Amino acid sequence: xxxxxxxxxxxxxxxxxxxxxxxxxxxxxxxxxxxxxxxxxxxxxxxxxxxxxxxxxxxxxxxxxxxxxxxxxxxxxxxxxxxxxxxxxxxxxxxxxxxxxxxxxxxxxxxxxxxxxxxxxxxxxxxxxxxxxxxxxxxxxxxxxxxxxxxxxxxxxxxxxxxxxxxxxxxxxxxxxxxxxxxxxxxxxxxxxxxxxxxxxxxxxxxxxxxxxxxxxxxxxxxxxxxxxxxxxxxxxxxxxxxxxxxxxxxxxxxxxxxxxxxxxxxxxxxxxxxxxxxxxxxxxxxxxxxxxxxxxxxxxxxxxxxxxxxxxxxxxxxxxxxxxxxxxxxx
Amino acid sequence: xxxxxxxxxxxxxxxxxxxxxxxxxxxxxxxxxxxxxxxxxxxxxxxxxxxxxxxxxxxxxxxxxxxxxxxxxxxxxxxxxxxxxxxxxxxxxxxxxxxxxxxxxxxxxxxxxxxxxxxxxxxxxxxxxxxxxxxxxxxxxxxxxxxxxxxxxxxxxxxxxxxxxxxxxxxxxxxxxxxxxxxxxxxxxxxxxxxxxxxxxxxxxxxxxxxxxxxxxxxxxxxxxxxxxxxxxxxxxxxxxxxxxxxxxxxxxxxxxxxxxxxxxxxxxxxxxxxxxxxxxxxxxxxxxxxxxxxxxxxxxxxxxxxxxxxxxxxxxxxxxxxxxxxxxxxxxxxxxxxxxxxxxxxxxxxxxxxxxxxxxxxxxxxxxxxxxxxxxxxxxxxxxxxxxxxxxxxxxxxxxxxxxxx
Numbered sequence: 001x002x003x004x005x006x007x008x009x010x011x012x013x014x015x016x017x018x019x020x021x022x023x024x025x026x027x028x029x030x031x032x033x034x035x036x037x038x039x040x041x042x043x044x045x046x047x048x049x050x051x052x053x054x055x056x057x058x059x060x061x062x063x064x065x066x067x068x069x070x071x072x073x074x075x076x077x078x079x080x081x082x083x084x085x086x087x088x089x090x091x092x093x094x095x096x097x098x099x100x101x102x103x104x105x106x107x108x109x110x111x112x113x114x115x116x117x118x119x120x121x122x123x124x125x126x127x128x129x130x131x132x133x134x135x136x137x138x139x140x141x142x143x144x145x146x147x148x149x150x151x152x153x154x155x156x157x158x159x160x161x162x163x164x165x166x167x168x169x170x171x172x173x174x175x176x177x178x179x180x181x182x183x184x185x186x187x188x189x190x191x192x193x194x195x196x197x198x199x200x201x202x203x204x205x206x207x208x209x210x211x212x213x214x215x216x217x218x219x220x221x222x223x224x225x226x227x228x229x230x231x232x233x234x235x236x237x238x239x240x241x242x243x244x245x246x247x248x249x250x251x252x253x254x255x256x257x258x259x260x261x262x263x264x265x266x267x268x269x270x271x272x273x274x275x276x277x278x279x280x281x282x283x284x285x286x287x288x289x290x291x292x293x294x295x296x297x298x299x300x301x302x303x304x305x306x307x308x309x310x311x312x313x314x315x316x317x318x319x320x321x322x323x324x325x326x327x328x329x330x331x332x
Numbered sequence: 333x334x335x336x337x338x339x340x341x342x343x344x345x346x347x348x349x350x351x352x353x354x355x356x357x358x359x360x361x362x363x364x365x366x367x368x369x370x371x372x373x374x375x376x377x378x379x380x381x382x383x384x385x386x387x388x389x390x391x392x393x394x395x396x397x398x399x400x401x402x403x404x405x406x407x408x409x410x411x412x413x414x415x416x417x418x419x420x421x422x423x424x425x426x427x428x429x430x431x432x433x434x435x436x437x438x439x440x441x442x443x444x445x446x447x448x449x450x451x452x453x454x455x456x457x458x459x460x461x462x463x464x465x466x467x468x469x470x471x472x473x474x475x476x477x478x479x480x481x482x483x484x485x486x487x488x489x490x491x492x493x494x495x496x497x498x499x500x501x502x503x504x505x506x507x508x509x510x511x512x513x514x515x516x517x518x519x520x521x522x523x524x525x526x527x528x529x530x531x532x533x534x535x536x537x538x539x540x541x542x543x544x545x546x547x548x549x550x551x552x553x554x555x556x557x558x559x560x561x562x563x564x565x566x567x568x569x570x571x572x573x574x575x576x577x578x579x580x581x582x583x584x585x586x587x588x589x590x591x592x593x594x595x596x597x598x599x600x601x602x603x604x605x606x607x608x609x610x611x612x613x614x615x616x617x618x619x620x621x622x623x624x625x626x627x628x629x630x631x632x633x634x635x636x637x638x639x640x641x642x643x644x645x646x647x648x649x650x651x652x653x654x655x656x657x658x659x660x661x662x663x664x665x666x667x668x669x670x671x672x673x674x675x676x677x678x679x680x681x682x683x684x685x686x687x688x689x690x691x692x693x694x695x696x697x698x699x700x701x702x703x704x705x706x707x708x709x710x711x712x713x714x715x716x717x718x719x720x721x722x723x724x725x726x727x728x729x730x731x732x733x734x735x736x737x738x739x
Contacts, residue, residue: 217612224669
């Protein structure tokens with residue numbers, strides 16, 4: 001699962017005028033994918049809470065800017081509990097602005113010990129830089145909506161010392177590779193690839209965030225973020241095809257968490273934010289690719305963000321009993 | 333507390349003119365729902381610092397509200413009355429802090445899935461108000477000018493893509509003295525149709541020499557204010573318990589003296605400038621964002637007859653903590669990125685100008701500074717066409733039906 005974010009509008013992605021920004025998705029994915037043109041998010045359009053809604057199948061109402069777990073069980077808990085999977089089989093790679101609690105809900109029937117391990121690559125990098133080096137700070141850009149704020153980290157979080165034990169990566173090698181990268185999402189994909197190689201989890205959720213630079217009001221940087229995310233999706237799919245544990249037996253879902261405000265809504269300022277709750281900010285797209293997924297098909301019927309978890313449940317064989325959405329029949 | 337319990341003494345903390353206005357219409361406010369009144373008070377509390385166009389609009393809105401019968405009030409505000417509020421919101425000091433109330437109301441609407449209903453109620457109210465109190469047509473057709481691409485030697489991408497369907501693309505306009513002539517045109521309009529805050533010049537860097545009749549906002553002139561604001565932000569964020577909502581509220585309450593501006597010559601403009609920096613997102617770090625947001629807010633609030641916006645190169649992207657540190661060290665510019673930002677900004681300037689009364693008669697021009705590419709939109713400009721005709725700016729402006737200074 002990859003969230004193509006945070007927040008991308010149709011007109012800069014799959015609408016005709018935006019397709020030049022996503023050459024990889026257009027050329028490499030679409031011919032092999034089932035593509036849904038209308039994925040509606042009826043919940044709160046904040047990145048953390050919207051991602052939590054995607055992961056639980058329920059429109060969560062937790063504070064977007066607080067370090068809080070989702071109220072409802074996550075897909076990771078359903079997956080691990082129903083299928084009796086070990087902790088190492090469900091992972092999240094996410095930006096560090098509050099996403100550290102995304103792996104595990106506070107629901108009394110699930111929660112503690114049943115969630116996913118969460119890696120926050122930027123937090124790891126910051127920890128590794130505690131000696132004071134600053135040449136990697138370009139990879140620590142974060143939380144574009146409230147740039148001065150990051151909540152206290154708590155939860156099922158991957159620690160620096162686990163780099164070596166789990167990812168077989170020394171801190172020095174981690175930092176050396178980080179120096180070759182140009183953005184936080186590149187760092188996330190690097191860690192995700194490492195995780196696929198060393199741990200090979202069955203369920204891996206990657207949340208991209210570079211695109212959210214749009215909050216600073218620079219259209220060129222927003223477009224750069226979309227193009228980078230497009231390329232990184234291609235890198236991930238290539239990794240899936242090249243890793244024996246994944247090749248030929250992996251389904252990849254890609255969708256933005258939501259859109260951004262429309263140019264013609266006077267209450268907003270176009271691409272910059274996602275505050276108006278207008279149709280464009282609520283409606284986005286999703287593609288699914290992999291064995292068993294119909295290739296080169298476009299579905300225009302509206303589905304909801306909360307339909308993802310029931311769909312994953314139906315595909316993988318677990319029962320997301322508290323999710324509100326409905327399994328997407330075209331993918332089953 | 334509910335609006336029906338309002339008393340005039342509760343507004344003692346309001347600035348003088350705002351207090352007079354509110355207490356005169358207290359009976360009107362008492363008849364309105366809580367989901368609506370603080371939004372109106374948020375505007376009224378700043379009445380003393382508002383532009384003439386805003387003042388007039390508020391006065392007309394209050395006059396209209398006071399003219400409505402009880403049945404009409406019920407009909408106009410049915411949507412708002414159906415919004416369910418929490419007791420926490422009811423107990424909030426929304427009289428003295430209406431802006432903070434509106435922020436909390438927004439969070440409440442998102443959380444309780446009432447945002448769509450609120451949007452519908454707000455749109456319905458705006459439509460009714462627009463019909464009951466039609467906005468006045470401007471005394472002369474509006475003119476918007478955006479100058480983009482400063483410092484860019486060449487660019488292979490397609491400029492003005494979003495505006496081309498709406499106007500004529502000129503590929504051979506002689507660029508010599510273009511900026512001076514455009515500023516002279518703006519000055520001529522200011523002198524022939526004087527209006528308080530009616531003719532603006534916004535610059536993303538240092539303002540070029542211009543006529544004193546123009547209302548001028550430039551990024552460079554605001555540098556001391558911007559630096560003071562960034563220092564405040566850095567200081568506040570380290571305080572225990574500080575979160576994004578609290579920080580936003582603090583920023584929204586910034587006064588001139590908080591940022592080292594003592595006894596400003598023009599309090600209305602100074603407050604406007606502070607809001608650009610304190611409430612805008614990214615305006616503190618990117619000059620392109622500042623210029624676009626300043627234009628958006630000038631159009632929305634002052635409704636100028638003329639607006640010239642000159643975008644300038646912004647600094648390159650760096651880690652946010654560096655951008656916010658206001659340090660001039662290592663400052664490098666992203667020229668092409670700034671051109672792309674400004675191209676989109678020009679489109680937004682046109683969209684925002686179109687939202688004002690008289691849009692069908694208004695004109696808009698965007699120029700790639702120092703180059704021969706211009707796009708012109710207006711009643712006399714064919715849409716979706718291109719011209720290879722060679723001309724200077726004076727000729728182009730005359731084709732647009734604009735007066736050009738002689739000599």
